[in-house]
Amino acid sequence: MKCDEAVDRDLIKRIETNYLEISRVSKTFEGANGIYPAVQGIDLKIRKGEFVTLIGHSGCGKSTLLSMVAGLVAPSEGGIVLEGKEIDGPGPDRGVVFQSHALLPWLTCRENIALAVEAVFPQMSRKEQKDRVSHFLDMVGLTEAAQKRPAELSGGMRQRVGIARALAIRPKVLLLDEPFGALDALTRGHLQDELLRIWEKFGTTVLMVTHDVDEALLLSDRVVMMTRGPAATIGRIVPIPFRRPRSRMELVRQTGYQHWKGEILEFLYGEGDAKRRPGGGDLQKTGAPEEGPAFVSTTDNR
Numbered sequence: 001m002k003c004d005e006a007v008d009r010d011l012i013k014r015i016e017t018n019y020l021e022i023s024r025v026s027k028t029f030e031g032a033n034g035i036y037p038a039v040q041g042i043d044l045k046i047r048k049g050e051f052v053t054l055i056g057h058s059g060c061g062k063s064t065l066l067s068m069v070a071g072l073v074a075p076s077e078g079g080i081v082l083e084g085k086e087i088d089g090p091g092p093d094r095g096v097v098f099q100s101h102a103l104l105p106w107l108t109c110r111e112n113i114a115l116a117v118e119a120v121f122p123q124m125s126r127k128e129q130k131d132r133v134s135h136f137l138d139m140v141g142l143t144e145a146a147q148k149r150p151a152e153l154s155g156g157m158r159q160r161v162g163i164a165r166a167l168a169i170r171p172k173v174l175l176l177d178e179p180f181g182a183l184d185a186l187t188r189g190h191l192q193d194e195l196l197r198i199w200e201k202f203g204t205t206v207l208m209v210t211h212d213v214d215e216a217l218l219l220s221d222r223v224v225m226m227t228r229g230p231a232a233t234i235g236r237i238v239p240i241p242f243r244r245p246r247s248r249m250e251l252v253r254q255t256g257y258q259h260w261k262g263e264i265l266e267f268l269y270g271e272g273d274a275k276r277r278p279g280g281g282d283l284q285k286t287g288a289p290e291e292g293p294a295f296v297s298t299t300d301n302r
Contacts, residue, residue, distance in 0.1 A: 018081075019048035019205060020069070020173055025078035027064055038064045040231040042078070044224065049203045053216040056226030056235075056268065062209040066177050069207060070096050083172060092120040095166030099178040101158040103150045103165075110137065110146040113165045120169040136164040139198065156187040163195065167202065176208040180215070192218060193248060200245055213264050217242075218251060225267050236267055 025042040028035050039061035046052050054062040067073040069080055071090040080087045082094070103112050113133045121129060137143050140160040150158050159179055166174055176195075180188040192215055199206060199219070210216055216223045220240050227235040240260065242251055251257060 018045045020046040021081045025075045028076045037231040051206045053208045053220040060226040060229045060232040093172040095171035096175045097162045097179045101162045136168040140164045173205045
């Protein structure tokens with residue numbers, strides 16, 4: 001019995017350490033000009049409750065990788081495992097928030113969230129479902145806007161509904177594809193703070209795509225930096241050492257903040273242009289990019 005208990009503990013520890021495991025994942029697309037290798041040989045292990053951010057040049061496969069974790073796109077090679085089970089399609093164990101809110105325009109805020117809750121928790125009573133929707137509306141500060149439709153909301157409010165809908169189904173992993181990228185700097189800052197508060201409360205595992213270096217530093221436990229495509233891969237992973245809970249103003253005043261920001265920018269503007277040699281091997285420089293990367297810094301605007 002003791003031996004079985006020890007094996008069970010070891011298994012649980014291993015699953016929680018490699019809660020989300022991306023193993024040798026590659027993806028190619030067929031188009032009019034032939035085969036396009038989007039990402040190649042991606043290896044990444046994410047711990048349970050960890051907040052990991054993907055950052056890189058436009059077209060480096062960040063959203064493709066996120067879509068594969070969501071089960072919306074199948075890998076061409078390799079596999080993705082969540083809590084010991086291979087991902088082979090979409091599922092309620094993964095909540096997704098896109099840059100475009102993807103709300104149903106004819107439904108109210110409450111109805112958009114309720115639709116997801118009813119689909120995932122059909123065993124709940126109507127009261128339990130209603131209470132759950134109310135709880136997540138309140139969590140994102142939209143109780144007063146519950147009966148409004150998306151067209152009546154600001155961009156930031158629509159994204160709040162999307163986050164509430166994703167969290168209301170109690171996902172094992174929250175996937176965020178530049179959820180604040182289309183918002184003005186002030187609104188983006190408010191929603192980053194709100195997301196940080198929600199994550200610290202629930203401890204949901206998060207994989208997020210962003211172009212905002214300051215956003216990555218504020219939110220992340222680790223920042224995964226992608227090389228340029230085609231055949232993009234992970235160039236470097238930076239652990240973010242700042243203690244939690246985090247405050248935006250305290251964070252930017254820390255002496256190490258500019259250092260880590262510089263580390264990320266140096267890679268993205270320099271080694272981020274590296275590509276794999278044909279057949280694998282070490283990374284090598286390929287010269288200056290044809291156009292600058294779309295990275296933004298929002299610290300000075302908040």
